[in-house]
Amino acid sequence: MTRSQIAPLPQGLDLGVEFRIDHTLGQGGFGITYLVTCLSDIDDRVVEGKRYVVKEFAMSSCVYRSGDGIRFEPRGASEEEQKFCWSVFSKEVAKFGQEARTLAMFRHTNVVEVLLIRHANNTAYMVMEFVDGEPLSGRISRSLRETGCGLTWPELKPIATDMMDALQLVHQRGVIHRDIKPANIMLRDTGQAVLIDFGGARSTAKARFSMVFTPGLAALEQLHNFHNADQSEDQLAEILPATDIYSLAATFYYAMTGTPPYNMDDSNQVTGHRPALYKHPLQSRLELPDGVAKAIDWALNFENAAARPQTVSEWR
Numbered sequence: 001m002t003r004s005q006i007a008p009l010p011q012g013l014d015l016g017v018e019f020r021i022d023h024t025l026g027q028g029g030f031g032i033t034y035l036v037t038c039l040s041d042i043d044d045r046v047v048e049g050k051r052y053v054v055k056e057f058a059m060s061s062c063v064y065r066s067g068d069g070i071r072f073e074p075r076g077a078s079e080e081e082q083k084f085c086w087s088v089f090s091k092e093v094a095k096f097g098q099e100a101r102t103l104a105m106f107r108h109t110n111v112v113e114v115l116l117i118r119h120a121n122n123t124a125y126m127v128m129e130f131v132d133g134e135p136l137s138g139r140i141s142r143s144l145r146e147t148g149c150g151l152t153w154p155e156l157k158p159i160a161t162d163m164m165d166a167l168q169l170v171h172q173r174g175v176i177h178r179d180i181k182p183a184n185i186m187l188r189d190t191g192q193a194v195l196i197d198f199g200g201a202r203s204t205a206k207a208r209f210s211m212v213f214t215p216g217l218a219a220l221e222q223l224h225n226f227h228n229a230d231q232s233e234d235q236l237a238e239i240l241p242a243t244d245i246y247s248l249a250a251t252f253y254y255a256m257t258g259t260p261p262y263n264m265d266d267s268n269q270v271t272g273h274r275p276a277l278y279k280h281p282l283q284s285r286l287e288l289p290d291g292v293a294k295a296i297d298w299a300l301n302f303e304n305a306a307a308r309p310q311t312v313s314e315w316r
Helices: 077-103 136-147 153-172 222-229 241-257 290-299
Strands: 019-028 031-038 051-057 063-065 072-074 114-120 123-129 133-135 183-186 193-195 262-264 271-272
Touching: 051 077, 051 271, 063 077, 063 193, 072 077, 077 114, 077 123, 133 136, 136 183, 136 241, 153 193, 153 241, 241 290
Parallel strands: none
Antiparallel strands: 019 031, 031 051, 051 123, 063 072, 114 123, 133 183, 183 193, 262 271
16 A cells, blocks of 8 residues: 555445445545444344444544554654644544534435435544445446447436535535546436435535636636645635535536546646537537536636536526
8 A cells, every 4th residue: 555545444344334345436545435234233223234324534744554453653754743743644544524514404405415424444434325326427428438438418417416515505504525427427227316425525614625626617716726736825715615516516527428528637737728618519419408508618717617507596
């Protein structure tokens, strides 16, 4: 493992007395996601034998797995460095738990349900419902293979409607998702879209203080904070609902064209932007009405967050 990676917990491990890890689903800079099976009834929503998703909070910049391969220990060559790393990590674990408790109050068919928060192994775990279906990223890839084009607007519209419903609720509760992308939108077998992976979600007041972004789909303010992570707080850009709205619009752009709205190089610098959707070469083939194309382009104002729609209801 490199310094930027933390080894996932092993398959088959009993996570406390409640869950067994089936396998790792994914890993990012702030956590590792597992598919688990519940080992005993906890309440009427978390029951024995059913599968769930668990997000383990992890910051590879601050911690590593100890010799037992389970618990986290602070990084640092000196005692002072270790104390600093542990202080930063502990504060972020507390924020993660606080946001998880906020998300657990959501009850919406288009938002993944957060069921429990658990503390163990010197970190925190968010237990969520397992959405059995296909990620939007897979649906897009299949369309590109089979048709040479992304989803048409008639195909995307119900998904877009579901995601706007979900995001409107999330923002009304004062939460910013910060990582909206095709892989974080699950499509149930019924076709209903569900926004998942709230491991990077933060309240509006705290969203700028840790760096989360997906190249090609994140707004400029997220890239700014990534490149200025070592600067003082007053030099960090605010992360607001308009940031999520940009990423959702970028997801729509990618879903239809098969490419994100801008290019990035290996150093995470923007190297160029792609054509707007209004009068895009694919607009006719995508069956994309002019008004919808202009609305998505409005939300895709990369440089000026204030020039985007500021709320989902305004964007509608």
